[in-house]
Amino acid sequence: MTLVVFDMDRTLLNAQSQISRYTQETLRLMRQADIDYTIATGRTLQAALQPLDDNGFNRSMVLKNGAVIWEPSERSYSHHHLLTPSEVNDVIGIFVQSQLTPFVFSLEHGERHAVYHAPLREGYEIKLAHLFEKERELPLQSIEEMPQDAHVINVSAMGSQDAVNRVVDYVSHHPHLVAYTGIALKEQGLAWLDVHHSEGSKGNGVRHVAETAGYSEIIAFGDGDNDLSLFEVATESYAVSNADDELKELATEVIGHHDEDGVAKFLRKRFDL
The missing domain is CATH 3.40.50.1000 (HAD superfamily/HAD-like)
Incomplete structure (x- = not known):
């Protein structure tokens, strides 16, 4: 077949x-x-x-x-295949160090998805949040509200290519993680980034x-x-x-x-x- x-x-x-x-x-x-x-x-x-x-x-x-x-x-x-709590903390840490605002995607009760995010600093981050919430029907909450036992699928961000590359380099040294990236807004030199469990x-x-x-x-x-x-x-x-x-x-x-x-x-x- x-x-x-x-x-x-x-x-x-x-x-x-x-x-x-x-x-x-x-x-x-x-x-x-x-x-x-x-x-x-x-x-x-x-x-x-x-x-x-x-x-x-x-x-x-x-x-x-x-x-x-x-x-x-x-x-x-x-x-x-979900990220472990320690992997989530490590990934959020390298995002913050790299000046990237993390958007944390979780699997909620009732087979629904939600997104938790750190404070939004740039205009493109606000637009990204709007895309998630309005166009893709994903409820957004502050990252401070994320439960300690959240079922995290991936962590995403948008930012400069240099910042994204720093995270990609970090992920390359952690075999249980994988990073996907690509051009988001070419004219602004911005790239998107997703970090998942490698499986x-x-x-x-x-x-x-x-x-x-x-x-x-x-x-x-x-x-x-x-x-x-x-x-x-x-x-x-x-x-x-x-x-x-x-x-x-x-x-x-x-x-x-x-x-x-x-x-x-x-x-x-x-x-x-």
């Missing part, structure tokens, strides 16, 4: 963070052809569901870069889904460094033309741009839809 796995932002979604009508129709054709598909994304459940609504995403979903797996049929998480990768998450459901073939689509582990476990891997160079080098093939229905156009040819 074949499972098609999509990254969301800058891959399946267009520049407006939506599934285009052409891609919606392609997904409908895939369902008609009994081709299973799902997502592997850095988004939380709340943030992922809105653009996917009514497009047949009913298979196990790999969320937060593989830290958790959501089962739509059971409406619960089946698998997770919570897209590759490990998708491998778990495939083994559990009996898929023998994985066809993956992505654009960034958090998709590297996904491509490593895939039978076939396709990078959109706007992808990072490192991912393109690992890909089976480079396909069209995410804002020009590159994934959908490729799928129609690949499966003769």
